[in-house]
Amino acid sequence: MSAAESGVGVRSATVVVIGAGQAGLSAAYHLQRHGFVSALDDPAAERTFVVLDAEAAPGGAWRHRWASLTMATVNNIFDLPGYPKPPIDPESPSREAIPAYFAEFERAMGLPILRPVPVTAVRRADQDPDGDLLVESSAGTWRTWAVINATGTWTNPVLPHYPGQERFRGRQLHTRDFVSLRDFTGGRVAIVGGGISAIQQLEEISRVATVFWYTRREPVFREGEFHPEDGVQIVAKVAADVEAGNPTGSVVSYTDLAWLPYAVAARDRGALVRRPMFTAIEPDGVREADGSFTPVDVILWATGFKPALAHLDPLHLRNERGGIAMRGTQVAAEPRVHLIGFGPSQSTVGANRAGRDTVRALIERLRRTPTPTRAP
Structure with missing residues (x-):
């Protein structure tokens, strides 16, 4: 006992x-x-x-x-x-x-x-x-x-698995492991994820490294201002899901993305160029959806929690x-x-x-x- x-x-x-x-x-x-x-x-x-x-x-x-x-x-x-x-x-x-x-x-x-x-x-x-x-x-x-x-x-970070992930010779980290831009300076960084943190980190890392942005779905940016009634509707949607016992999605699956200053800065720098998800990870990079190969040093999984x-x-x-x-x-x-x-x-x-x-x-x-x- x-x-x-x-x-x-x-x-x-x-x-x-x-x-x-x-x-x-x-x-x-x-x-x-x-x-x-x-x-x-x-x-x-x-x-x-x-x-x-x-x-x-x-x-x-x-x-x-x-x-x-x-x-x-x-x-x-x-x-x-x-x-x-x-x-x-x-x-x-x-x-x-x-x-x-x-x-x-x-x-x-x-x-x-x-x-x-x-x-x-x-x-x-x-x-x-x-x-x-x-x-x-x-x-x-x-x-x-x-x-x-x-x-x-x-x-409880979300860490997807892709074929070949274990053989990657570079570094893999999650949003929660991101500490300093110094860790990315001069590198080639694959950033995976379509949420708020992904855009924030994409913008920051693009200042010091070459970035490649991957998402499963085409990100949707909301046009116009966010009004209080929008927030009420979003909360109601999430509440309806949890009351029905449905697993809830990510924040942006309910809100879409906003053109906040960091998103605008990433766009203006040419970093906000979305690629469809790669199909496999190889020792020195990723295999693109079209079959081409992109060498990268780091994979940052900004895939949420x-x-x-x-x-x-x-x-x-x-x-x-x-x-x-x-x-x-x-x-x-x-x-x-x-x-x-x-x-x-x-x-x-x-x-x-x-x-x-x-x-x-x-x-x-x-x-x-x-x-x-x-x-x-």
Whole structure:
């Protein structure tokens, strides 16, 4: 019998939040605002919570962004709830400015965050549908009444496979491995992907290297300005997909690409020339769709990410299509689990709202169900 099964050494919290990026911090703020207290400081209180974060320091995935990604080029970063961002130099690296802001927020709010504590599995404690869940982590197990999952996507990169990939003599890396332009200077770089990061990295790398841009489908650039009603329609589309249990697509599959300054710069430099996907990778380059050969030194897979949810696998939340049916932020088949920063709440403003809405839903559920397990 494991420690989790026997209860030995298991701590308790009414709610466990997994992840301390924007969505997780928003949820923690709203829990605290609605009377939940630290499970670390007052474990015997009626309503408690704790945040388990896999990162070694505040900032979530922003800590790992490439050095040249500045605040001027990132998508809009909305304020954390109750704590407006201070003025930030638009030329500041986002991997420094945003973690600093998150750290200030955590200190100001006094949130109960444990790190680095990767969560390895979430399981049902028993067969009772209103019973507890067990959250297993690198620092022990927590018994909880509800889980708010806010693990994002950064730790689950999409890496396609093409024939001959293992024999390539150059370097292959993913968006998450991109650190500095110095790594590409003077080279011949194949960039694969049709999303926002792919265009940003294409533009930057084209300043110092020869680039070749590959996508599976012809990219669609949206003409005209993006209006608020466009955003409402897009969120509704994503929400409809997750409510139906359909796997969601990439961000640009819903929004299309925009002619933002980096895209215009890449176009004007002659770098924004799309090629259909190569058919194979050879030791010194790629075999084009038309049969010709293009030598390259580096293949950058700017192919995006999927939600990092492997730790939830023991709950069997996915349907036969690979999707997870949702009701708002709540998993339809497992109401004890909420997913935020997922589906329509992937944007930073959506993450903030999802944190608020999730806590409201939990409080409503508390009114209808037995008092959850408290720490001994």
